[in-house]
Amino acid sequence: MNLDVELKNALRRVEPPPGFADRVMRRVAPASAGRLKPARTLAAAAALIAAMLGGWGVHETLRARNELLVAVRIASQKVAHAQQEIRK
């Protein structure tokens, strides 16, 4: 048999066995599900940044709350003391 014929036989189109495509898709699907698409990556990063900024905002607000309580405590003590002295 000459070389041309042998190559043609070796490279001839062969139909896949029944169910081959389904089996390939089943094996590929779990692997791709684990990876995030670019849009999802961006969304995840945005959510993380928002959470960090939100945490910072809460921290600042709590600090302001504590400062407010300290300020009101000092102011009320000074005014109350002055009022008591006047009433004596």
Added chain:
Amino acid sequence: MKHIIVTILLLVPAAAFAQSGRVTIDIPPSLAAKASESVDVNLDGVMLRLASRFLSDEDDAEIRDVVRKLDGIYVRSYEFDSDGEYDRSIADSVRRQLGPEWKRIVTVQSKMRENTEIYALPRGDSVGAIVVITAEPRELTIVNIVGPIDIDKLASLEGNFGIPKRGKHE
């Protein structure tokens, strides 16, 4: 002559500022380093409203009621371990900013206890701002509250911080 003009130019904006109820409390940063305890609070209207949201509905209701209409609270308070650690001109610089609209409503002078002055800026029948200056040998406290304030209600809050009201025990 130059000095007089410069002084006037510096005092005019400060006086205009004070008519809004706000005073400039100019304290050298080195004073906090000398103090055994120091408090530096600057809360404008926006921060006050944010901070008020985190006050408890039950325990802090009275505090929220007093601060809800305010435009700002500014406090500088320093305590020292020994006498005469601060420059008394700091309090004078605050007094100088208070124009004729401001009224000194309380002066307490005591040899043994703290000396306190309370100034109020009248707005109609109510008070639009107050300045409290307490100057003792070992303590300097300046409070500026901007916005409509009920002084009696503010004084009544003293007992809300775990400190018994003086009147109850005297």
